Each structure stands twice: as C-alpha cells, then as structure tokens.
Amino acid sequence: MTTMRAILAGSGVLPNLLLQAEPAYVVKFRGVQVAPFKAPPIKARFEALGRLFDDLRAKHVSEVCLAGAMSRPSLDPVAFDPFTAKLMPTLMQAMGQGDDALLRAIIEVIEGQGFKVIAAHEVRPDLVAQAGVIAGAKVGSEDAARGRAVLEALGPLDVGQGAIVAKGQVLGVETLQGTDAMLEFVGRTRPGSGGIFVKRPKLGQDLRVDMPAIGPDTIHAAARAGLSGIEIATGEVLILDRAAVTEACLQTGMNLWAGP
Known part of the structure; x- marks a missing residue:
C-alpha cells in the first residue's frame, strides 16, 4: 500500500x-x-x-x-x-x-x-551536508571549537542554535529573536570581526520537527556582519537551496563547511 x-x-x-x-x-x-x-x-x-x-x-x-x-x-x-x-x-x-x-x-x-x-x-536527504567544505575553505578552527562548546553548554537551557566567536571572544548567541537579530547585533557592535558563526542543534533537540536551517539570506547576513566563516553541524542542519547558498558564498567570499 x-x-x-x-x-x-x-x-x-x-x-x-x-x-x-x-x-x-x-x-x-x-x-x-x-x-x-x-x-x-x-x-x-x-x-x-x-x-x-x-x-x-x-x-x-x-x-x-x-x-x-x-x-x-x-x-x-x-x-x-x-x-x-x-x-x-x-x-x-x-x-x-x-x-x-x-x-x-x-x-x-x-x-x-x-x-x-x-x-x-x-x-530530502540532500538538504543536509556531509562533513567537509561546501564553499571556500575551513577557517577559524579555534573559534569554531569555542562556538561549539558554548552551544553544548547552553543546550540544556533551550537557548538557541547559533553562536558567533572571534579571536576567542563570544560576540553573540542566538536567542528567541533568532539568527538574523544576532547577526545584525554583531555587525553593529563588532563590525569586521572576521568571526565564525557556528550553527547546530541544541542538545537533545528533536530533529524531526525543529532542525536548524540556513539559506542564501543567512550567507548575506553573515557577510554584512563582517564574519569570515560559517560552520554547520554535519547531517544536522538543513541547507535551503544549496545552489543559491553556494552562489551567495561566491558573491560574498563567505566560507562554509560542515563540521563535527
């Protein structure tokens, strides 16, 4: 049937x-x-x-x-x-x-x-990424690792799915206001930081109904905020329109990869 x-x-x-x-x-x-x-x-x-x-x-x-x-x-x-x-x-x-x-x-x-x-x-299994570089190169490994640690620590508190770190400093954490508000805040308060935006699920998050996602608008917003790269969790973040996301990375020089 x-x-x-x-x-x-x-x-x-x-x-x-x-x-x-x-x-x-x-x-x-x-x-x-x-x-x-x-x-x-x-x-x-x-x-x-x-x-x-x-x-x-x-x-x-x-x-x-x-x-x-x-x-x-x-x-x-x-x-x-x-x-x-x-x-x-x-x-x-x-x-x-x-x-x-x-x-x-x-x-x-x-x-x-x-x-x-x-x-x-x-x-649509093709909407999530395998481990590795999607566009550009993998940069800011130490900042990405700190971003992951911040999100893992905050996960049990149901705070958010994203964090931005530059040179070891946490510049922003996604809260109820969402990704766009966080990126706008970082761009306004620490322009040109070259920071890394880490996007991943919260600890214990049910991915059937609340999987994190990025699209071309996210790439452009990260570029306006003065960031240098975005790390998404392998197999656990939806890429909405991969071709458009890749093109946005090429236009803005944004680096994007799927990490641990």
Missing part, C-alpha cells in the same frame, strides 16, 4: 522543497503565511486539531512532516473542538517549559493519533 504523507506547512521554502521529492498533501493553518502551492492545501485551524486528524485519516495519511517556520499562534477558545479543548491543559503546561517541550508535546499528540512523524531530511 502506498504511504500517504501530509506536510504541516509553515513559512519559507521548505514545504515546496519537500514537495519536489514526491507528492504529498499540504496542510495550511489559519494565520500562517505560506508560499503558494500547485495544489489547493487542506485548510485547518489550531483550535480544531480533532477535525484535522479526521481529515487526514479520511485521506489515508500515515506520515506527517512539519516543515517551515511557525510562531506560537493566537488561539480563539470559542473555536476549540472537543479534542483540542481536552488537549489544551497539556499544551499550555508544555508552552511554559519552552519550545522544545512544546514540540515534544505536539509530537506525542500526532503520534498518539496514529501518525508517524518524519523529519524533512528523511524526505
């Missing part, structure tokens, strides 16, 4: 990249801005998860992939279906424990309904 898959779509290019691999249903949640799709998406609401799961079962979906960025939604309690209303105390408790706890709770809900949750790189 053919495995039917549904993509719970967030913003960005990832959902369409996954659709290039093989056909799948696409779920668009109310209030989430997504890229256009060739086929009409399944419309859903966060307040009506019971109905969504019923719709997926009716279409014989067995696998679910969460792809793209989603911020925490504003919920309308009046619109809760009975399934979601019963679920909310558990989700609210998880929200108070951080993003990782919330994502784990969401996975448990989806799997509890009989669906297998799969990672984006299981659909």
